[in-house]
Amino acid sequence: MGVKTEITLSELNQLFPSYGFTKISPTASGIIDTTYIVHTKTNGYILKRYERDIPHKIILDIRLLNNLKSVGLNVPTCLDENSGWYIYEKLKGKQPRSVRNYHIQALGRFLAKMHKETSKKRCNSNIIIEDEVTQALKYVKANYFGYYKRFEFLKNFTHKHEAIIHGDIFKDNTIFNGRDIGVIDFIDSSCGTFAYDVAVALIGFDVRKHNDYFINLFLKSYNQHAPKKLSKKAIKEKMKFAANFFALKRVYEYKNTSRARELLK
The missing domain is CATH 3.30.200.20 (Phosphorylase Kinase; domain 1)
Structure with missing residues (x-):
């Protein structure tokens, strides 16, 4: 509950x-x-x-x-x-069940406009992802060693502070009223990079099931209005980290290995 x-x-x-x-x-x-x-x-x-x-x-x-x-x-x-x-x-609309082209395009426009705005301000949020990783890895090493070997590479990740990002735009943190997107649950927004924010959102919208099609569609929409253009290569690199980071969190916070495996496919 x-x-x-x-x-x-x-x-x-x-x-x-x-x-x-x-x-x-x-x-x-x-x-x-x-x-x-x-x-x-x-x-x-x-x-x-x-x-x-x-x-x-x-x-x-x-x-x-x-x-x-x-x-x-x-x-x-x-x-x-x-x-x-x-x-x-309370935003009007409902959470998307299946992902369509217009969901991805709206997501791209939203993040581009948000990043353009947050890039204008000093990034001084008090949540740093590296600390979360260190804590979670220590726990998983002691309790789920098989998963620790999968996640161990995360300890070398440095999360640069580019601007304030949402960092958790999965489908259940979005509301669609027709083709218009709303985004909720910013309480854990933090300093980070635009590429990481995009990577999390694309994982949250199941783009890996559609190969590169949704990534290309997203970037076409995002790069028109974003403060800086992102490449598909940069996004894919961050998607690997983001998928493993959220899988690690699911093991650490919720002791839920089945939900972790969903992200590691």
Whole structure:
């Protein structure tokens, strides 16, 4: 479940009396933080409680979302906060099930515009991927040594700080309203490279099942508007790292080797 801290409809309305909420539903996603979908008579919202001690990161996240919204990107801004509970916009649309050409093209346009915007600002996010890798490798070496041999090469990876990236755009962090894309869950955005951000997104959208076709389609859309052009070779190199990095995380954080194998195919 996506709920660690429970809250009732009555308690919710006491925290946010001006909304007049009529319904609250727990989500099944959001393993780390608590997430509900809540409704008034006319609108839906996302209710979140961060189950980590990251107050500074939450402030940075809210600023980033406001910034991206101001340049026309479809992201959910924070509308209200009380006692550690945050209300966000609920984007219209649904998560894609099967990936089509227009999903990849929209993804390319979104990331190009986002990267163009984040490249203008100093990168000072407080999450560094190398630290995650070191911690995870130590655990996996002690508990899943067969997987450790597969992941060991990650310890030599240096994640350059080019700009703020999302770093986790899998299909379940996107919402499509027709052909228009929205992207959610920026709380773990960090310093990184554009190529890595793109690589994660392409893995998240199953492009490896389509050989190079979707990579070419994505780059044609992305390179028209991005702050710098990316090559297919650079993307493929980062895709190898990204697939193994997220497989490592699944073993380390969720002890889920079957889901790790999905990424290692």
